[in-house]
Structures are given as structure tokens and as C-alpha cells.
Amino acid sequence: MGSTPAEVPCDVVSDNRSGLGGGISDVYGEDLATLDQLVTPWVSSVASGYSLMRDPRYNKGLAFTDKERDAHYLTGLLPPVVLSQEVQERKLMHNLRQYTVPLQRYMALMDLQERNERLFYKLLIDNVEELLPVVYTPTVGEACQKYGSIFRKPQGLYISLKEKGRILEVLKNWPQRGIQVIVVTDGERILGLGDLGCQGMGIPVGKLSLYTALGGIRPSACLPITIDVGTNNEKLLNDEFYIGLKQRRATGQEYAEFLHEFMCAVKQNYGEKVLVQFEDFANHNAFDLLSKYSTSHLVFNDDIQGTASVVLAGLIAAQKVLGKSLADHTFLFLGAGEAGTGIAELIALKISKETGAPIDETRKKIWLVDSKGLIVSSRKESLQHFKQPWAHEHEPVKNLIGAVNAIKPTVLIGTSGVGQTFTQEVVEAMATNNETPLILALSNPTSQAECTAEQAYTWTKGRAIFGSGSPFDPVEYDGKTYFPGQANNCYIFPGLGLGLIMSGAIRVRDDMLLAASEALAAQVTEENFANGLIYPPFSNIREISANIAASVAAKTYELGLASNLPRPKDLVKFAESCMYSPVYRNYR
Numbered sequence: 001m002g003s004t005p006a007e008v009p010c011d012v013v014s015d016n017r018s019g020l021g022g023g024i025s026d027v028y029g030e031d032l033a034t035l036d037q038l039v040t041p042w043v044s045s046v047a048s049g050y051s052l053m054r055d056p057r058y059n060k061g062l063a064f065t066d067k068e069r070d071a072h073y074l075t076g077l078l079p080p081v082v083l084s085q086e087v088q089e090r091k092l093m094h095n096l097r098q099y100t101v102p103l104q105r106y107m108a109l110m111d112l113q114e115r116n117e118r119l120f121y122k123l124l125i126d127n128v129e130e131l132l133p134v135v136y137t138p139t140v141g142e143a144c145q146k147y148g149s150i151f152r153k154p155q156g157l158y159i160s161l162k163e164k165g166r167i168l169e170v171l172k173n174w175p176q177r178g179i180q181v182i183v184v185t186d187g188e189r190i191l192g193l194g195d196l197g198c199q200g201m202g203i204p205v206g207k208l209s210l211y212t213a214l215g216g217i218r219p220s221a222c223l224p225i226t227i228d229v230g231t232n233n234e235k236l237l238n239d240e241f242y243i244g245l246k247q248r249r250a251t252g253q254e255y256a257e258f259l260h261e262f263m264c265a266v267k268q269n270y271g272e273k274v275l276v277q278f279e280d281f282a283n284h285n286a287f288d289l290l291s292k293y294s295t296s297h298l299v300f301n302d303d304i305q306g307t308a309s310v311v312l313a314g315l316i317a318a319q320k321v322l323g324k325s326l327a328d329h330t331f332l333f334l335g336a337g338e339a340g341t342g343i344a345e346l347i348a349l350k351i352s353k354e355t356g357a358p359i360d361e362t363r364k365k366i367w368l369v370d371s372k373g374l375i376v377s378s379r380k381e382s383l384q385h386f387k388q389p390w391a392h393e394h395e396p397v398k399n400l401i402g403a404v405n406a407i408k409p410t411v412l413i414g415t416s417g418v419g420q421t422f423t424q425e426v427v428e429a430m431a432t433n434n435e436t437p438l439i440l441a442l443s444n445p446t447s448q449a450e451c452t453a454e455q456a457y458t459w460t461k462g463r464a465i466f467g468s469g470s471p472f473d474p475v476e477y478d479g480k481t482y483f484p485g486q487a488n489n490c491y492i493f494p495g496l497g498l499g500l501i502m503s504g505a506i507r508v509r510d511d512m513l514l515a516a517s518e519a520l521a522a523q524v525t526e527e528n529f530a531n532g533l534i535y536p537p538f539s540n541i542r543e544i545s546a547n548i549a550a551s552v553a554a555k556t557y558e559l560g561l562a563s564n565l566p567r568p569k570d571l572v573k574f575a576e577s578c579m580y581s582p583v584y585r586n587y588r
């Protein structure tokens with residue numbers, strides 16, 4: 001590394017560089033470079049023999065055929081048996097099930113991803129309900145907490161303050177060029193586990209594996225990034241195995257300039273149509289980053305917008321069970337941060353669109369409690385900007401039970417990041433006030449859920465509709481089985497991302513999030529409703545994602561924000577045709 005990054009303001013990057021496949025012309029600058037400029041000497045070659053077996057993108061392990069073994073100098077490097085991918089899959093699932101500790105399963109799966117990418121995705125796609133809790137919440141949370149200790153092979157791209165002034169060059173070290181989706185975190189609010197610094201990398205890695213498995217985005221088009229601006233986590237600062245910068249977090253101008261350099265470098269390197277998903281930033285940066293870059297980049301914040309879209313989908317679906325329109329509900333949130341206010345705002349927007357009432361009016365049906373109590377107008381001056389629209393006229397209320405009794409919500413949503421805050425008293429009050437209380441304990445991982453599924457069903461005597469951010473097993477109560485739903489943004493972001501990419505979107509708009517919610521809600525079947533579910537099962541997630549993608553793409557075309565022209569006629573078929581398949585390819 002040596003040359004300084006070109007000084008390109010974020011908003012003057014040519015849009016002609018990346019095509020549907022993220023195809024970029026001379027973005028690495030080899031052709032245009034002058035003699036005194038440094039370039040990265042990337043080469044491509046045909047892998048064979050040992051290096052073919054060591055390349056996770058092409059490795060098939062014992063599934064290499066005899067013909068392939070002969071042609072690619074593999075004979076003798078493998079035992080004689082040839083196994084099909086299906087047999088490999090059965091064997092691996094059998095082995096995985098031997099591990100009783102979830103973190104061991106996580107590590108085994110990460111090893112597989114590093115060893116044989118297609119087999120990893122085949123496993124994940126075919127066994128999504130079993131493996132989602134391993135590569136994603138809750139186990140990924142534990143993995144992040146212990147990332148330094150379990151660290152073997154680096155995954156994703158680490159951009160630390162040490163690279164200030166040369167982020168563009170760091171991006172060029174990533175071997176894949178046709179990047180279509182970046183999930184980036186700075187590790188400050190990892191699930192409900194707080195500041196995990198550089199060890200937050202598990203989250204972008206996990207989210208992007210879902211982009212591929214659930215949304216069909218090619219693995220080579222996905223780039224997980226962790227921005228390391230330090231950590232304020234004392235435990236990590238004193239941990240000899242910590243993998244990040246051992247310094248306190250950069251803030252203010254230093255932070256903003258570093259993030260700006262990053263955002264400019266991303267656009268410069270990958271063009272205008274690369275999707276950047278902000279993930280698990282703390283709310284004091286998340287809202288500002290989203291509003292700053294949503295006018296110049298294709299960005300969305302999963303915690304604010306993806307979560308909003310998935311919860312709205314559940315509420316739209318629940319209308320069929322409850323026989324009430326959204327406008328007939330009163331909503332109460334515990335937690336008024338990214339997830340809470342993000343969901344609240346999208347609900348208010350949806351009601352406003354449905355009823356024609358101004359959004360200032362529709363917000364009045366929605367109440368939020370933060371760590372200081374109910375958000376009311378007398379607190380307005382001291383509130384962060386994202387809470388202010390929710391400061392309604394009401395006398396102060398100190399805590400959640402007080403708010404439940406005063407507001408009498410029909411829907412209770414937990415976005416506090418604090419476990420066991422929906423106490424028996426709170427849940428029973430919901431059951432007293434409502435025939436069918438809708439209770440969503442969204443905080444992750446499981447340890448931070450506001451209540452468990454069992455508590456929700458027991459304390460409401462089986463009358464609640466319950467969903468949670470992390471999965472719970474079905475619950476037996478009074479001779480009946482109850483199936484809790486998983487209200488998690490992973491229903492939305494893979495399909496949303498696919499829809500944006502396949503239409504060549506250049507910006508994300510709220511209407512696209514609403515389209516995603518409608519599409520997800522439409523996938524809930526009568527059978528799901530009969531089981532008390534307001535989300536469809538994950539077993540059909542690829543079909544669901546294709547439908548979400550088609551609706552998002554349709555909205556993108558309608559808004560004039562699509563660049564992949566002409567518009568394909570059948571967007572669902574087009575979405576399906578764009579999806580990555582993990583089935584092995586044959587080598588000549």
C-alpha cells in the first residue's frame with residue numbers, strides 16, 4: 001500500500017461503473033494508472049491439484065468425480081470413494097448434531113464455510129430452521145463475545161483507524177470485485193450485548209450468509225466489513241485475546257470523517273449500486289449515518305428499517321386473526337431506540353397511508369417507554385431527536401407496568417435489549433385488557449428477550465399471539481401446543497436486498513419497506529394463522545424472499561429508481577432466476 005486515495009466527493013461518482021452483476025470496468029485502475037502510481041497485482045489462474053482442494057469456492061471434497069480428479073491433478077490426494085453432495089450433507093448434519101454445545105456447532109459451520117462454500121450453503125438452505133439459530137441469533141451473539149478466543153481464519157474485511165487515509169486501498173485488498181452487498185458494523189451495539197468492538201464481525205458475516213442462503217445473493221458478491229474505531233468495553237480492552245484496536249472509541253469529528261472516508265471509498269470502488277447495510281451501530285451514530293448517506297448512496301439500516309418492515313408485516317398479517325385494522329390498535333414499546341422508533345415510524349406511516357390521516361395524528365396511537373419511563377411531552381426538551389415525535393401529552397409515568405395500565409395497549413413490543421422486562425404483572429395486565437394480546441419480545445439474543453414464549457403463553461393462559469427476535473421452541477400449555485413466531489429482520493433484508501440489486505436500485509425509500517412488509521404478510525397461510533403464527537415458517541424462505549424481492553423491485557421501478565432496464569415482466573420469476581444455487585458445478 002502506498003498511494004493516497006483519490007479525493008472524490010461521495011456524490012460525484014459516475015454511475016456507469018457497475019452493472020447488475022456489480023460489474024465494474026477499470027475501477028482497480030490498472031488500465032488508467034500512470035507509471036508512478038501503484039496498482040494491486042491481481043492475477044486470475046485456473047486452480048488445480050492441492051490449491052483447488054484448498055479453495056473453498058471450488059472445493060468439493062470427496063465429491064470430486066474420478067474424471068475431475070484425473071483432469072485436475074487430484075488423484076491420490078483424496079481417498080478413492082466418490083460421494084454425492086447429498087451424502088456429504090447427511091454426514092455433516094449427523095456430525096453437527098453430535099455437538100451439544102451451540103458454539104461448537106457454530107465453529108464447525110464456520111470451518112465448513114471456509115473449507116467448502118457450496119456445501120455450507122447447501123446445508124444452510126436445506127436445514128434452515130435447524131441451522132439459523134447457529135449461524136445467527138442466538139449463537140452468533142456468543143460467538144461475537146468469544147470471537148478473540150475462537151478466532152482461526154479471518155472472515156470479512158477489517159478497516160481500523162490505523163488505515164485512515166487509505167481505506168480505498170484496503171477495499172482493493174479484498175479479492176472479489178463484483179461486490180453487490182456490504183454489511184458493515186462498528187460493533188458498538190451488537191444485538192442486545194452492547195459494545196463488542198472488532199469482535200462484532202460475526203454479525204456482518206452471519207447476516208451475509210443469510211443474504212446468500214435466504215435471499216440467493218452470490219457469496220462472492222457479499223462483503224462483510226467491520227470498522228474498528230476502538231471499543232469502550234473494559235473487558236475487551238483488558239483481554240489478551242481481543243482482536244481489535246485497544247483504545248477507546250473515536251467519537252465526534254474523528255468518527256464522522258473516518259466513516260465518510262469509508263462511504264466515499266465504497267462508492268468509488270464499487271459504484272453507485274452497491275448496497276450498504278448498516279448493522280448494529282449504536283443509536284447515537286445510526287440515525288445520523290442513515291440520514292446523511294441515504295441521499296447519496298444505496299443504504300439502509302437493518303435495525304431501524306429492516307426491523308420496522310418485519311414487525312409491520314406481522315401486524316398486517318395479524319389483522320386477519322384479530323379482525324382489527326392497524327388504526328384500531330394502541331401500541332406500546334419498551335425501548336425507544338433504533339428498533340423501537342424505527343418500527344413506530346413505519347406503523348404510523350402505514351396507518352397514515354391507509355386512513356389519509358396526517359402522520360402527526362397517526363403517531364398518537366403509538367407510545368414508547370425508555371429507561372426513564374413513558375415518553376411524554378414534559379420530557380421533550382431533554383429527548384434525543386428520534387424520540388421527540390413520540391412525546392405525546394400525558395402525565396409522567398415511571399415504568400412499564402404504569403404505562404400498560406395507563407395506556408392500555410393492544411400491542412406490546414419489546415425493543416429494550418434487556419431480558420425479562422415483560423414481567424408476569426405486565427403480561428397479565430395485557431391479558432386483562434385484551435382478549436388476544438399481541439406481544440413481541442424482539443430483543444436478541446435469547447438471554448435479552450423481554451419474556452420467553454412459555455411465559456407469554458402461561459401468563460396469558462394461552463391467549464397471546466407471541467413473537468420473538470430469537471427463536472423459541474413450541475410450548476405445551478394446558479394440553480395444547482403453541483407455536484411462537486420469530487419476528488426478526490432476517491425475513492426482510494435478504495429479499496429486500498435481492499429486490500434492490502435485481503432492479504439496479506440507486507436509493508432505498510420507505511415505500512420499498514412497505515412493499516416488503518405487504519409481500520411478507522401475504523405469505524402467511526390460513527394454516528399458519530390456525531397455529532397462531534403471524535409469520536410464515538422459514539422452511540419456505542427462498543420463495544418468500546423471491547416474492548419480497550419482486551414487490552420491492554416493482555416499487556423501485558414505479559418510483560423511477562431502477563436502473564436495470566427494461567423492467568422484467570415477471571419479477572417473481574426473474575428474482576428466482578437470479579438466485580444462487582449451492583449445487584456443485586462440474587469442472588471440465
Ligand SMILES: NC(=O)C1=CN([C@@H]2O[C@H](COP(=O)(O)OP(=O)(O)OC[C@H]3O[C@@H](n4cnc5c(N)ncnc54)[C@H](OP(=O)(O)O)[C@@H]3O)[C@@H](O)[C@H]2O)C=CC1
Nearest residue numbers: 191192335336337338339370371416417443444469488489
Ligand atoms: N428482532 C429483530 O429483528 C431485532 C431486534 N433488535 C433488538 O432490539 C434491541 C434494541 O436494539 P436497538 O433499538 O437498536 O437499541 P437502542 O440502544 O437503540 O435502544 C434501546 C432502547 O431501550 C431502552 N432501554 C434500555 N434499558 C431499558 C430498561 N431497563 N427499561 C426501559 N427501556 C430500556 C433504551 O432507553 P434509553 O434511550 O433511555 O437509554 C433505548 O431507548 C436489541 O436487543 C436488539 O437485538 C434490534 C433489531 C432487530
Ligand SMILES: CC(=O)C(=O)O
Nearest residue numbers: 191280303444488489
Ligand atoms: C436482529 C438484529 O438485527 C439485531 O438484533 O440487532
Ligand SMILES: [Mg+2]
Nearest residue numbers: 279280302303
Ligand atoms: Mg442488528
